[in-house]
Amino acid sequence: MADTLKLVKKISRLADGKKSLRFMEVCGTHTVAIFRSGIRQILPDNVELVSGPGCPVCVTNDDYIDKAIAYSRRKNFIVATFGDMLKVPGSRSSLAAASAEGADVRIVYSPLDAVKIAEENSRKQIIFLAVGFETTAPTAAATVLAAQARGVKNLFMLSAQKLVPPTLRVLLDDAAVKVDGFLLPGHVAVVIGAKAFNFLADEFKISGAIGGFEADEILSALVSLLEQLDSGRAQVTNNYRAVVTDEGNVAAKKILSQVYEVTDADWRGLGKIPASGLRMRDEFAAFDIERVEPIEIERVEKKSACRCGEVLRGVIKPTDCPLFGKACKPLHAIGPCMVSVEGVCAAWFKYGGNNFKW
Numbered sequence: 092m093a094d095t096l097k098l099v100k101k102i103s104r105l106a107d108g109k110k111s112l113r114f115m116e117v118c119g120t121h122t123v124a125i126f127r128s129g130i131r132q133i134l135p136d137n138v139e140l141v142s143g144p145g146c147p148v149c150v151t152n153d154d155y156i157d158k159a160i161a162y163s164r165r166k167n168f169i170v171a172t173f174g175d176m177l178k179v180p181g182s183r184s185s186l187a188a189a190s191a192e193g194a195d196v197r198i199v200y201s202p203l204d205a206v207k208i209a210e211e212n213s214r215k216q217i218i219f220l221a222v223g224f225e226t227t228a229p230t231a232a233a234t235v236l237a238a239q240a241r242g243v244k245n246l247f248m249l250s251a252q253k254l255v256p257p258t259l260r261v262l263l264d265d266a267a268v269k270v271d272g273f274l275l276p277g278h279v280a281v282v283i284g285a286k287a288f289n290f291l292a293d294e295f296k297i298s299g300a301i302g303g304f305e306a307d308e309i310l311s312a313l314v315s316l317l318e319q320l321d322s323g324r325a326q327v328t329n330n331y332r333a334v335v336t337d338e339g340n341v342a343a344k345k346i347l348s349q350v351y352e353v354t355d356a357d358w359r360g361l362g363k364i365p366a367s368g369l370r371m372r373d374e375f376a377a378f379d380i381e382r383v384e385p386i387e388i389e390r391v392e393k394k395s396a397c398r399c400g401e402v403l404r405g406v407i408k409p410t411d412c413p414l415f416g417k418a419c420k421p422l423h424a425i426g427p428c429m430v431s432v433e434g435v436c437a438a439w440f441k442y443g444g445n446n447f448k449w
């Protein structure tokens with residue numbers, strides 16, 4: 092607590108007399124940790140925290156969900172997924188609705204659970220929904236290697252894995268996005284290394300601080316961001332040194348590049364971002380359901396007042412959406428930002444909605 096008070100006082104001192112400052116976190120775990128610890132309420136009025144595209148479920152677009160639903164409806168297919176994907180709306184339906192109509196959709200707690208399902212259901216095709224950032228992609232890659240080593244031939248991935256750094260570039264090129272610095276995701280940095288974020292300062296002259304997830308770790312990262320602004324010199328600081336190294340997790344990066352290659356990816360709210368996704372290399376094409384058994388989905392232009400895309404870019408706050416807390420609540424979510432526990436709208440709803448400043 093003594094450290095917390097010191098950090099809060101330091102933030103107030105550094106922010107004193109400055110214009111309004113806005114820092115963006117790009118990690119759903121940070122979003123929830125910031126709300127849960129009450130950090131927003133103890134910051135000076137001129138320091139604002141805004142959430143970016145850090146929730147993997149939220150940035151997954153309708154086409155992917157529609158494909159997952161279409162596969163789940165096929166005879167002899169089982170879709171294995173983490174629970175928070177179930178209620179994410181596609182253009183017309185959700186996996187939860189498909190499951191209620193008879194599709195075999197199973198919740199797993201690790202991609203490796205999908206290998207077990209495949210071994211126990213050798214006459215069926217099992218599709219694991221590989222959704223996530225650099226944090227979870229190595230486990231999905233390890234699952235592919237494990238399936239290959241065990242001779243499992245009925246397990247496939249439907250991949251929507253994404254990379255964080257290219258997205259930061261897109262945000263910085265977007266005139267509507269106003270940020271003075273990034274609270275950078277500790278979990279992602281553990282894998283890719285602190286150096287992977289240096290481009291922020293080198294190319295964009297914008298500050299970044301890699302932070303952990305305890306309140307003091309987040310506050311300490313905010314102190315670093317304010318110190319950088321105070322000195323007039325943008326840097327990327329590693330405030331999570333206990334687990335983040337400059338180079339990251341070399342073994343995890345090796346397994347990633349063994350199984351995947353970088354490709355363009357579609358992000359909800361941000362569109363197609365070059366070199367921001369992962370695709371299985373040709374050697375592992377037998378595990379890629381889209382290459383083994385491609386599926387055509389009918390694209391539906393969804394008419395919805397959901398403004399999740401703008402929320403994910405930090406252009407509006409959830410309470411600016413006319414549906415927030417009215418038609419859209421966690422139990423009746425209209426958009427993905429309200430579905431996932433790491434979604435910005437869900438966090439705003441759970442921890443206080445309109446009572447929070449931006």
Ligand code: SF4
Nearest residue numbers: 398399412419426436
């Ligand atoms: S409150 Fe609901 S409808 Fe509005 S942006 Fe958030 S998820 Fe979309």
